[in-house]
Amino acid sequence: MTGLHGDEEPAEHGRFACYLQALEAVAEADEADLVAAVLRDQDMTMADSAVCRHLDRRAADLLTGPAFTTWARSMTEVFADRDFLTLRLREWTLLRTIALGKPWTAEDLTSASDWFQRTATTTRFVVSPEALSLLAERGRTRRVRNAASRQPQRRDQPN
Incomplete structure (x- = not known):
């Protein structure tokens, strides 16, 4: 990739790639410390993006x-002051709740972000017909409503 000044890549692009590589390879015992180190980067947007990819x-x-x-508890402690990352983890926890068949409310789904609603309609983890039906009816976007309405049909078809 070329940067604005010739063939050099902007420094944050290089750091971003290094962070992703390090986060991919980090040992479980060192994960929280590495995430905290990445979040101390001077470019908060880039750091949040790298950690969000890792989080996902x-x-x-x-x-x-x-x-x-x-794991979620340890990550919550690391980025408690980062609203976006906290929300993303909260929504992964909601996906877990649905995937495990634990109780959730309609408001949980309808008030969730566009990312959550799209992910809930396309992930292999959400198998709740009730959740998909709710998103088919009340999903925030047409894309979510359409995807949710198609999901039960796909599950009923033979592999």
Whole structure:
């Protein structure tokens, strides 16, 4: 990639790539410290973006397993002052709740972000016909409503 000044990539692009690589390879025991270090970067937007990608990957990997709760608690402590990351983790926790068949409310789904609603209609984890039906009726965007309305049909079809 070329930057504005010739062939050099902007410094934050290089740091972003390094952060993603480090976060991908980090040992579980060192994860919280590395996330905290990334969040201390001078470019808060870039740091939040790198951590959000990591958060999405890790949450998807851990979503229905027993390690999710402990992991989520440790991440909450690390980025408690970052509203966007806190919201994203809260919404991953809601996805977990639905995926595990635990109680949720209609308001939980209808007040959630566009990202959450899109993810809930396309992820392999949300198998709740009630959640999909609600999003088909009351999803925030036409894209969400359409995707949610198609989901039950796909699940009923043979593989």
